[in-house]
Amino acid sequence: MGRKSKAKIRRQEILSHFYEVIIEEGFEGASIGKIAKRMEVNPSLLIHYFSTKDAMVIGLIDYIMSTYSSHIIPDFSSVEDPQERWDDVVDVVSKIQWDLIMNKTVFYSFYALGMRNPEIRMRFVDFYEGLRKTLAKEIAHAKSQKIIEIEDPEESAKMIISLIEGTNFYQHVTSEKSNRVERSDMFKAVMRQLFPPFK
Amino acid sequence: MGRKSKAKIRRQEILSHFYEVIIEEGFEGASIGKIAKRMEVNPSLLIHYFSTKDAMVIGLIDYIMSTYSSHIIPDFSSVEDPQERWDDVVDVVSKIQWDLIMNKTVFYSFYALGMRNPEIRMRFVDFYEGLRKTLAKEIAHAKSQKIIEIEDPEESAKMIISLIEGTNFYQHVTSEKSNRVERSDMFKAVMRQLFPPFK
Amino acid sequence: MGRKSKAKIRRQEILSHFYEVIIEEGFEGASIGKIAKRMEVNPSLLIHYFSTKDAMVIGLIDYIMSTYSSHIIPDFSSVEDPQERWDDVVDVVSKIQWDLIMNKTVFYSFYALGMRNPEIRMRFVDFYEGLRKTLAKEIAHAKSQKIIEIEDPEESAKMIISLIEGTNFYQHVTSEKSNRVERSDMFKAVMRQLFPPFK
């Protein structure tokens, strides 16, 4: 299919350096100048590829969201046995910790930015909407297969997302360095209570 | 000797304008100049009271955290009947929505800032530690009074906090404008599942 | 005669702190704010006593010059024997090293300032005029007493001053840390050549 154009490579290179600078200096400290210095190129090169800084910000959130999305939820439809399939879902959800693939400073900075910037917010909404749908589908499937006993799959999906993001949030405001395995076990226990097996 | 000190009033006045500017322009856009313009005073006056912008940031997080703290959890120990006391706890927790008293942009910006700034992070840790202790105490009390049936009050307290923050987080990335009553009902339902009545 | 007024003490206190700040931060770095901080008083107090910073500068040069003057040349007229008296002069002159009583940074900064500020320059001119006269008087006396053989006492006095300031200047641009005794001996040797004994 031929090599990627230089432009595409350069753009990605810029974005990944932008990302790194935010980690080190915060969103408010990430200037075109600093990114350029880190790349050892001229600042105007970044403008050459993105025109404005705002465009760079949008570029970054898109880049982030696409990598994030592709990492987080696999396709469960290939698993035949319904119990096994639901167990898989619980397992994956319990282990979701996006801070392993995405830097927290970057994530929450953009989240905060989303409050004032509709374009950014839209990316988040879309992402979580996708996640919610996937989860709701699995929950509904497990319910129809009489694996779990719940009322509203839609509401339950929201609950799971809240729990995922809540535990992520909480993790960074605790003094204790909680072990990941332990955290995952706790999560599963909660899941078991919220999604009781069918009897 | 000397002029009457307006320091206390002025400092608070500055902080509340700082807060407002963050809401409108984001943390990265909240400059001393803009705050001063909004206050209709000279920028150097802000420096006169805070010396550096960093000190202003610390001043603001302290101010925010103290108002936040005083708003969020009341004292339940005066309620005699244990069942009523636990119901009160559930009720309050279900309704905690700090975004009613604190702006989301400010909150998440500082949260993100806390990732790189230990002084800021400490404030968050202290706050949530306090909240966790209060909740754990209530849970333990309800357990000892045979109101609810759970294993570990400490872990349960963490779970509640995660749930609170998770639902707050999720609320801002949904397209639907969820009704607060409905949200509170959902929260209560989850609480009932996680804290089943003693039988 | 009563005690000094508080004002007089305060003024001197301010000037000596001004002097110290110049030593540490240079003339360009010596601000009212820094002086006040070092004194642990309010900046406006300095203005209260001196009205403007320019006045403080003039105050300092006056203070400096008066202490400098009183240190440098004693009265030789009490020495009876003419040879002994001239030897004394040579001895004193050889040992003049104002950098022992006055900081170099301060001295040369004010000297440079004198180039553009006539009021400052006047202080220097007056000081060196006084020194020149004293020296000329001693040279003329030694000549009249047939101790030394020179032509023009006025010119010779200038020569001595140039030599004093020249050696001081040179001392600070050499890498070698020249011993003061050695320097004084060299100076005396030069003096002997320039002021040969009468034969």
Add this chain to the structure above:
Amino acid sequence: MGRKSKAKIRRQEILSHFYEVIIEEGFEGASIGKIAKRMEVNPSLLIHYFSTKDAMVIGLIDYIMSTYSSHIIPDFSSVEDPQERWDDVVDVVSKIQWDLIMNKTVFYSFYALGMRNPEIRMRFVDFYEGLRKTLAKEIAHAKSQKIIEIEDPEESAKMIISLIEGTNFYQHVTSEKSNRVERSDMFKAVMRQLFPPFK
């Protein structure tokens, strides 16, 4: 590739304007803003070429010292006759008046700065070390050719430098506007006494 570099020209242009501003406003008054205004360019352009003001100061001292050096002492080795050669040396030295090529305010301001700034001081030390060596070589040559009768050429060289700088210094603290010819004659007379002809 890229735009033609104007760096060398621009840098020198900036330095010479810096120099001029120091003359008019003193070292303490020479701000980037004033230099830029005088050049009729934007202040940030100066930063573009020098990054910091400190770098500009170092740039200026280097520029000054190199022009100063190239002006002050010629090469005497081409003069065959030893007597003539020594006379030339005396002649040149008697006429050294750097204030003809370098502004006094600038010179003494940097000299004073050198007291606290080792990088600046080094430039002075290097310069005078070079001058001392040149003079010592000439003195030694004249001595070996039995032109003059002195003991230590090294010490004598220092003496000459002190005399040069001393007379320069003195010149600016006299009220009389001494005629340059006269001053040079006086200097020569002193030289004759300090470097008596061989008999």
Add this chain to the structure above:
DNA sequence: GATGAATGAGTATTCATTCAT
């Protein structure tokens, strides 16, 4: 006699950006 409030001009430097080469 001394402090603290307040100002307004000025400091060096950073910023995003435009344009010529």
Add this chain to the structure above:
DNA sequence: CATGAATGAATACTCATTCAT
């Protein structure tokens, strides 16, 4: 494709100073 020149607005902060108390 990339650099360097140049700008103008903005940044946090310092400065000397005035005035009220």
